[in-house]
Amino acid sequence: MGIVIGIDVGGSTTKIVGFRHQGGKKELMSPLFVRATDPITSIYGAFGKFVDANGLALSDIDRVRMSGVGSTYVTKPIYSLRCDTVPEFRATGLGGLYLSGLSRALVVSMGTGTALVYSEEGKEPEYLGGTGVGGGTLLGLSKKLLGLEDIEHIQQLAKDGDLSKIDLRIGDITKKDPSLTMPDFMTASNFGKVSDIATGADIALGIINMVFETIGMIALFAARGKDIKDIVLTGNLTVVEQAKPVFDTLSSMFGVNFIIPENAQFGTVIGTALDEH
Numbered sequence: 001m002g003i004v005i006g007i008d009v010g011g012s013t014t015k016i017v018g019f020r021h022q023g024g025k026k027e028l029m030s031p032l033f034v035r036a037t038d039p040i041t042s043i044y045g046a047f048g049k050f051v052d053a054n055g056l057a058l059s060d061i062d063r064v065r066m067s068g069v070g071s072t073y074v075t076k077p078i079y080s081l082r083c084d085t086v087p088e089f090r091a092t093g094l095g096g097l098y099l100s101g102l103s104r105a106l107v108v109s110m111g112t113g114t115a116l117v118y119s120e121e122g123k124e125p126e127y128l129g130g131t132g133v134g135g136g137t138l139l140g141l142s143k144k145l146l147g148l149e150d151i152e153h154i155q156q157l158a159k160d161g162d163l164s165k166i167d168l169r170i171g172d173i174t175k176k177d178p179s180l181t182m183p184d185f186m187t188a189s190n191f192g193k194v195s196d197i198a199t200g201a202d203i204a205l206g207i208i209n210m211v212f213e214t215i216g217m218i219a220l221f222a223a224r225g226k227d228i229k230d231i232v233l234t235g236n237l238t239v240v241e242q243a244k245p246v247f248d249t250l251s252s253m254f255g256v257n258f259i260i261p262e263n264a265q266f267g268t269v270i271g272t273a274l275d276e277h
Contacts, residue, residue, distance in 0.1 A: 002062040003029070005050070005081075006273025007043060008091070009070030010111060013236070014042035015269040016050045021062075026274070029054055031266040039070030047078060067091045067272040086275040088268060093117040093125025095271025096232040099261035106223045109268055110235035112136040114215050116222045128222050133214045135237050141207045146200050154204050155240050161205025168192030183253065187213055205242065212237075212246040220254055229256045234267025 008015045017031035032053065034046045043066075051058075063082040066074060077083050096107030096119055103121040106128075108114060115130040135151075143149040148157065171184030172193060190210040195202075219231050237243060238260050247258035263270070 003056065003060050004062055004273050005047070005064045006086075006091075006269045006271075007046060007064060007066045007068075007071070008088075008269035008272055009039050009043055009066065009068035009073075012037070012112070014039070014046045014068075014070070015266055016046040017266055017269045017273050018050065018054065018056075018061075019273050028270070031263060031269060033266075039073045043070070043074065043078070065272050065275055067268060084275075086272045086277070089115060089117050089127040090125050090277075091271035091275060092234065092268045093119030093271065094274045095267035095269070096234055097121060098270055098274060099234070099263060099267055100230070100232045100259055101261075102230055102232065104228065105230040105232045105259075106219060106226060106228055107232045107234060107267070108215065108219045110134055110215060110233060110237035114218070114235075116219060118222075118226050118228075128225075131214065131218050133211055135211075135235075138207055138211045138237070138240075142204065145203055145207070148204075151240065155208065155242060157201050158204035158208050158242055160201040161199070162202050163205055163209060164193075165195040165198040165202045166191055166193065166206035167209065186253065190214075208240065208242045209246060212243055213250070216247055216250040216258065219258075220250065220256060223256060231256055231258050232264075232267075233258060233260045234264045236265050238264040 004019050006017045013033045013035050015033040018029035020027040034042055058079055061081055064078050065084050065086050067086045067088045071085055092109045093107050096105055105119055107117045107119050111134055113132045113134040116128040117125050118128055119125040139149055142154045148154050167187050168189040170182050170186045170188050191206055223231050251258045
């Protein structure tokens, strides 16, 4: 078998990756993405960019596999190449296990919204549910409250933020007590203590923190339901630099392992290329 291409067509970005099959092994080719509002334009744009960047000919490619909301717009082969559709949640589960090297995990896809998938090697990934809180929430609130809609600008602004001017914490409403099981820095209410002197940086950090804490707690409850401690984070939000500190704190507080693997933002498209159904 030659190269298998995976394409994940999202609402605002299209991601593409390839696996080179040689001697029974699968070699991951560097993934990339393009931005476009029209799904067909973004699919062909991503395909052309990937082929050119890797010096490929169409004859090198065995087949194309697609997932994501925009994949339904493709009704015929791409440049005469066989094109199969992969269920998005299956792709998410497969990609999460591949990136983490685990055989069993809860895989969280943090995109415009958030999806939770239980994945176990040799079994069909199971969609557990999700939340509408995700990247769309972060961008929408930032646009309305701060006049910003570029994720790079939002996270840059948030670097100077102070959550003590935004969030109500356990330490704000209780006395220090050794018997208290919750740490005093734990959030009691997101945006529950907004100061009159809160800056744009404080608000930006508060929005980011609220989104990640909400996703983290929902993932924690789902993991408990499956009696599992490994939670693999994937999707575009994993590249936000404030993500790791928030999830590291949740890991230590609740005794779970939130994992952001290398290439986490490409989890679903990698799973798309790996699917062999």
